[in-house]
Amino acid sequence: MQYQPETHSYYSPSSVIHGGGGVAAADPFERVVRLASGSAVVVFSVSTCCMCHAVKRLFCGMGVSPTVYELDQDPRGKEIERVLSQLLGGGSAVPVVFIGGKLVGAMDRVMASHISGNLVPLLKEAGALWL
Numbered sequence: 643m644q645y646q647p648e649t650h651s652y653y654s655p656s657s658v659i660h661g662g663g664g665v666a667a668a669d670p671f672e673r674v675v676r677l678a679s680g681s682a683v684v685v686f687s688v689s690t691c692c693m694c695h696a697v698k699r700l701f702c703g704m705g706v707s708p709t710v711y712e713l714d715q716d717p718r719g720k721e722i723e724r725v726l727s728q729l730l731g732g733g734s735a736v737p738v739v740f741i742g743g744k745l746v747g748a749m750d751r752v753m754a755s756h757i758s759g760n761l762v763p764l765l766k767e768a769g770a771l772w773l
Contacts, residue, residue: 670721674729677722679743681709682770686726686738688714693749694737700756706770708739742768 678684683701685708687694701708713719713736727735730748739746741764746752755761765771 670718670725673718674722674725677711678740678745682706682742682768683708683765684740685710686722686736687712688736690714691736697737697739697749697752700752704762704765704771705773706765708770741765741770 674686677686683706685694685698685701687698687710689712698708698710711722713722716722723735726738727733729745730738734748737749737752739748739752746755746764752761755764762771762773766773
């Protein structure tokens with residue numbers, strides 16, 4: 643069996659935001675809070691990160707269209723990464739997921755929520771999923 647590369651996007655290109663989506667907050671923490679609360683599901687990502695890709699695929703596979711901020715394509719992305727790392731208690735800062743403006747966490751927390759059955763109710767509550 644031959645590998646067939648996907649020819650379709652798994653998330654809407656209009657939901658990928660480069661450069662912070664026009665949010666002009668001076669304080670990086672305030673900027674993260676504003677961006678995170680701007681949509682039902684927000685993913686802070688790096689375009690070359692395989693875990694970021696996996697979390698975006700998970701949501702799209704569930705029928706959720708997250709707003710994605712690609713930090714490596716944002717001139718102030720490093721500032722945001724530092725804030726995200728602090729929010730997570732250190733370590734890798736991406737992917738970081740917010741649902742309904744609330745921090746869910748990195749990939750491990752998202753997957754634990756999914757496996758335990760808590761992710762779908764969170765998505766429904768935030769208005770990201772209607773099933």
